[in-house]
Amino acid sequence: MNKLTSDRFFKFISFPLLFIVAFMMIFPVYILVKVSISDPREVNTDHPTFLVHNFTLEHWENIILTDKKTETGQIVYKINVDELKVTSEEAEEVVITPDEQYTINGVTRKLSFLEGETYKLSREELQKVRDASITKKIFFGEETIQKLYLPIWKSFSVATLTTIVAIMIAAPAAYVISRMPKAIGYMIILGLLFTRMFPDVGIALPIATRFVSWQLTDSTFGLILAHLIPNLPFLAWILVGTFQVIPRDVEKSAMIDGAGRITTLRKIIFPIAAPGIAVGAMFVWLNSWNEFLYARYLTTIEGTLPIKTFEIITTGSFFTAAAYSTILTIPIIVITFYLQRYLKSGMLSGAVK
Amino acid sequence: MRFVKKYWLETFMVLPLFAYLIYFTFIPVLQTVQISFIDDKSHQLSLKNYESLFSHIDFNSALFNTIFITLIGLTVQIVIALVIALILKRKFFGRSFFRTIMLIPMGVPTLVSGVTLLFVFGQTGYFNELLYRLGILSTQPYWLGGGIESLAVIIFADMWKVLPLTILLLLAGLESIGDDVYEASSIDGATSWKKFWYITLPLLKPSITMAIILRAIDSFRIFELPLVMTGKNVPVLSTFAYEAFQRNQYGLSGAAAVILLLIIIIFILLYFFIVERKEARSNT
Numbered sequence: 001m002n003k004l005t006s007d008r009f010f011k012f013i014s015f016p017l018l019f020i021v022a023f024m025m026i027f028p029v030y031i032l033v034k035v036s037i038s039d040p041r042e043v044n045t046d047h048p049t050f051l052v053h054n055f056t057l058e059h060w061e062n063i064i065l066t067d068k069k070t071e072t073g074q075i076v077y078k079i080n081v082d083e084l085k086v087t088s089e090e091a092e093e094v095v096i097t098p099d100e101q102y103t104i105n106g107v108t109r110k111l112s113f114l115e116g117e118t119y120k121l122s123r124e125e126l127q128k129v130r131d132a133s134i135t136k137k138i139f140f141g142e143e144t145i146q147k148l149y150l151p152i153w154k155s156f157s158v159a160t161l162t163t164i165v166a167i168m169i170a171a172p173a174a175y176v177i178s179r180m181p182k183a184i185g186y187m188i189i190l191g192l193l194f195t196r197m198f199p200d201v202g203i204a205l206p207i208a209t210r211f212v213s214w215q216l217t218d219s220t221f222g223l224i225l226a227h228l229i230p231n232l233p234f235l236a237w238i239l240v241g242t243f244q245v246i247p248r249d250v251e252k253s254a255m256i257d258g259a260g261r262i263t264t265l266r267k268i269i270f271p272i273a274a275p276g277i278a279v280g281a282m283f284v285w286l287n288s289w290n291e292f293l294y295a296r297y298l299t300t301i302e303g304t305l306p307i308k309t310f311e312i313i314t315t316g317s318f319f320t321a322a323a324y325s326t327i328l329t330i331p332i333i334v335i336t337f338y339l340q341r342y343l344k345s346g347m348l349s350g351a352v353k
Numbered sequence: 354m355r356f357v358k359k360y361w362l363e364t365f366m367v368l369p370l371f372a373y374l375i376y377f378t379f380i381p382v383l384q385t386v387q388i389s390f391i392d393d394k395s396h397q398l399s400l401k402n403y404e405s406l407f408s409h410i411d412f413n414s415a416l417f418n419t420i421f422i423t424l425i426g427l428t429v430q431i432v433i434a435l436v437i438a439l440i441l442k443r444k445f446f447g448r449s450f451f452r453t454i455m456l457i458p459m460g461v462p463t464l465v466s467g468v469t470l471l472f473v474f475g476q477t478g479y480f481n482e483l484l485y486r487l488g489i490l491s492t493q494p495y496w497l498g499g500g501i502e503s504l505a506v507i508i509f510a511d512m513w514k515v516l517p518l519t520i521l522l523l524l525a526g527l528e529s530i531g532d533d534v535y536e537a538s539s540i541d542g543a544t545s546w547k548k549f550w551y552i553t554l555p556l557l558k559p560s561i562t563m564a565i566i567l568r569a570i571d572s573f574r575i576f577e578l579p580l581v582m583t584g585k586n587v588p589v590l591s592t593f594a595y596e597a598f599q600r601n602q603y604g605l606s607g608a609a610a611v612i613l614l615l616i617i618i619i620f621i622l623l624y625f626f627i628v629e630r631k632e633a634r635s636n637t
Contacts, residue, residue, distance in 0.1 A: 014440040021437055021516075022454045028469040028513065029457055031479055035472055046477050046493070047485065109476065123493070169373060172366035179363075190629060194621050195378055197570045201594040202610035205603065206384035207377065229377050236370055261362055290462040292577050293591075297598065306464045313468050313581060322472070325465040333460035337453075 032329075036060065036322035043318065045130070046123060059319040077102055077133040084132050086111075088119035096129070104130065151308040152327065158220055158304060159288040162227040166235050166284050169228075171277055174239030175269065179248070189240055192233040203229060204297040211298055218302050226294040231284045238283070242276030243269070282335050289331065382614070389607035402604035411596075412609060415588035418504060418579075419613075422589065423572040426508040427565060433512070434519035435561070439553075441520070442527045459517040467581030470510045471497075474582070499586035507587060510578045515571070519564055526560030527553070559628070566624045573616055590616075 035043055039054035084096040094111070096102070101114045109126050112118040121129065177188050207226060208217075216222030246269060254264045270277075292306045299307050305328050313321040357364055392399045406412050441452055458466065473479045474496045484490040496506050530553065538548055576591035585596070590613045597606035 014443075017436065018440055018451055021433070022451055024513065025454055025457050025516070027479075028466065028473055029461060031472050032465070032469040043472075048477060048479060048482055050479070050482070169369045173370035176363045176367045190625070195374060197617055197621055198378065198382060199574050199591065199610055199613040199617055201574075201576070201591045201598075201606070202385045202614050203378060203381045205594070205598055205606055205610060206381040206388065208598070209603065210381075225377070228373065232370060232373055233378075290464065292464050293595075296595070306462065309464060309468065310581060313471065314584075318472065321468055325468045329461055329465050332462055333457075336460035337456070 032322055032325055035318060036326050040319060046127070059323045077104060079129075079132045081132050084129065086119075086121060086125045086128055088121055088125070090120070092119065094119050104133070151303055151305045154220060154223075154302060155289055155305040158223045158227060159285050161220070162224050162231060162288040163281050163285045165224060166228055166231050167277060167281055170232055170236040170280075171239055171270070171273075172265075174236045175243045175265070175273075177236070178240045178243035185240070189237060192237040192240075195233040196230060196237070200230065200293045204294055207294070208297040217298050218300055222298055223295060223304070226298055227288045227291055229294070230291075231287055234287070235280045235284050238280040239273070239277060242273050242280070245276075246272050279339060282339055286332055286335055290328075385607045385610050385614075387607075388603055389611045391604055393602060393604045402608040406605060406608045406612070409605075411588045412593055415590050415593040415609070416612070418587055419573055419575070419589045421504055422508055422511065422575060423569055425504075426511050426572055427568055429508065430512045430516065430519055430568065431561060431565060434516055434523050434564075435557075437516075438520050438523040438527055439549075441524060455520055456517045458513050461514070463514055463577045464581060466510060466514050467578045470506070470513070471582055474506050497583045497586060499583065503583050503587045507575075507578055507582060510582060511572065511575060514578075515568065519568065522564050523557065523560055526557050530556045563624075563628045566620055566628060570617055570620050570624075573613060573620070 034050075034052055036059055037055060037057065038049075038052050039056050039058075042049045042053060078101050079096050079098055082098065086094050086096070088094055088111075103112050103114075104110075104126070105112070109121055109123065110118055111121055111126065111129060177185050180188070204226070207229070211217055211222050211226075214222075216225070250268060250272070251264050254268045255261070259267065290306060291304075292310070295304045295307050296310075303311065305324070309321060309324040309328060312324060389402055390398055390400070392401045437455065441448060441455070461469070471478075475481075476493050476495045480496070481490065481493045485493075494502070496502050534552055534556075535548060538552055543551070574591055575589055576595070579587050579589045580592050580595070588596070590609055594606045594609040594613070597603075597609060
């Protein structure tokens with residue numbers, strides 16, 4: 001009897017709960033994709049729709065195709081009536097003529113003219129502007145086009161090179177640590193774990209000033225050096241575990257067969273550890289691909305993809321930001337689902353960002 | 354010298370890693386401490402940065418916000434993750450489907466989750482629309498303008514992002530508890546609630562402690578979510594240090610980073626004494 005009631009309780013309570021949490025987990029991802037493929041009118045209103053009614057690839061084309069993009073990635077409007085008068089929240093009278101171009105930010109309720117003035121409008125007034133608005137597109141020049149692919153390329157090259165360098169430095173060191181006496185090895189592993197927990201803002205501040213004097217800001221090389229800071233201890237920490245699993249007898253028997261120490265490492269140990277190294281490398285690649293803080297400290301002009309996404313979101317063009325975010329997310333979703341079985345508890349701290 | 358001769362290869366192999374960590378991590382941390390004690394204008398040793406730090410209104414709210422986000426956020430996260438892990442531990446139809454769904458946020462970069470939740474919690478966002486359609490609200494409150502509601506949104510965003518990992522960790526802990534313990538208690542006539550309270554929770558305590566401490570360290574360093582979602586409306590320690598850096602107030606930025614470092618060192622020590630000590634003891 002007791003068991004029965006508890007089972008029933010389990011069913012009635014836990015399933016709705018599970019559904020609610022599952023919904024919570026999916027909903028934002030759905031919204032992200034939805035915003036990136038829906039008509040601006042569906043999103044930039046007071047009552048956005050939950051389903052995609054007018055499917056459009058406009059925002060994706062804006063990013064991928066080169067000749068269909070507005071200058072700052074925002075949708076620029078002009079009015080389709082002769083004159084429109086609205087009152088801002090500071091009670092200023094704003095007169096819009098058909099010659100003027102402006103952008104609308106639906107979230108902060110701001111109307112910004114391309115010439116520079118920005119007004120905050122009440123909801124009713126903003127609706128008036130929206131009703132009278134038609135889209136106006138500005139086309140891009142060659143130079144700006146290159147700036148769009150640059151962040152993706154920069155992110156990709158930084159992440160890849162960081163991964164390669166990290167393996168070259170961390171893998172041999174991790175092997176040696178794994179063969180150290182237990183007590184010392186344990187202390188070093190803990191040290192590596194704690195190094196990763198230091199606040200990045202504390203490390204980035206002197207690094208940024210140092211890199212300014214070395215003229216490494218904005219450079220790919222500088223960013224690689226910076227990305228190695230959190231990733232080296234992380235990778236070394238994972239790899240120590242990988243090497244510890246390989247029995248010492250393997251190398252001893254290789255030595256007895258006459259192989260030198262370096263040959264043993266190169267031909268026996270590292271090939272056995274290769275799958276583990278690959279997993280660690282993927283984590284490093286992801287961390288670097290996503291890295292935001294160091295990139296932000298060390299960037300003035302040429303940003304990586306996360307920096308670019310952040311810049312776009314601060315200018316308020318949500319659709320482009322949604323499309324950029326989706327590009328940023330795709331490799332991560334793919335690799336994460338592959339990697340989930342390799343997750344260790346200690347990775348809870350700062351493993352996948 | 355004999356040591357180096359015998360272990361030259363090993364030395365050569367570990368040296369780059371330690372050299373890098375010393376030069377690019379430990380020395381910078383010490384430099385930050387040094388910068389925090391140097392006055393930006395007179396370039397002399399002083400406590401001026403700390404004085405202006407603690408009288409800075411933004412810093413005080415940043416400190417409060419960071420601690421609030423960590424305390425409340427962690428409590429909510431652990432409770433929800435525990436409940437979900439308990440449900441997912443049972444065998445039922447569609448279990449693996451739900452397990453996969455729960456992992457989705459893990460594949461979304463923190464920055465992107467900030468961007469996405471901006472769409473959801475914006476003034477004309479989907480959360481307000483949901484409330485409107487459900488007939489709960491007809492006005493459109495602005496959730497990200499600062500205050501307690503913005504903190505709640507950031508806590509939600511942080512939870513959304515890390516819930517998968519917390520669930521995985523607790524689930525691993527739950528699955529390591531043998532069935533025989535439960536069977537024995539069933540024979541003794543224990544109810545489900547009693548089983549949870551007297552068996553599951555005590556046996557799960559190590560996993561929970563570890564999750565709390567590791568999450569706390571990450572939560573204190575929270576940076577992207579407040580920066581993207583609320584900008585200057587909700588300062589936290591990291592964003593405060595970053596903003597100060599951007600205004601070229603290196604001393605102030607350093608001082609804020611040192612405070613953050615101190616908090617984290619406390620939690621590292623906690624981790625060391627509570628989690629690792631216990632593991633070391635159980636290993637021997």
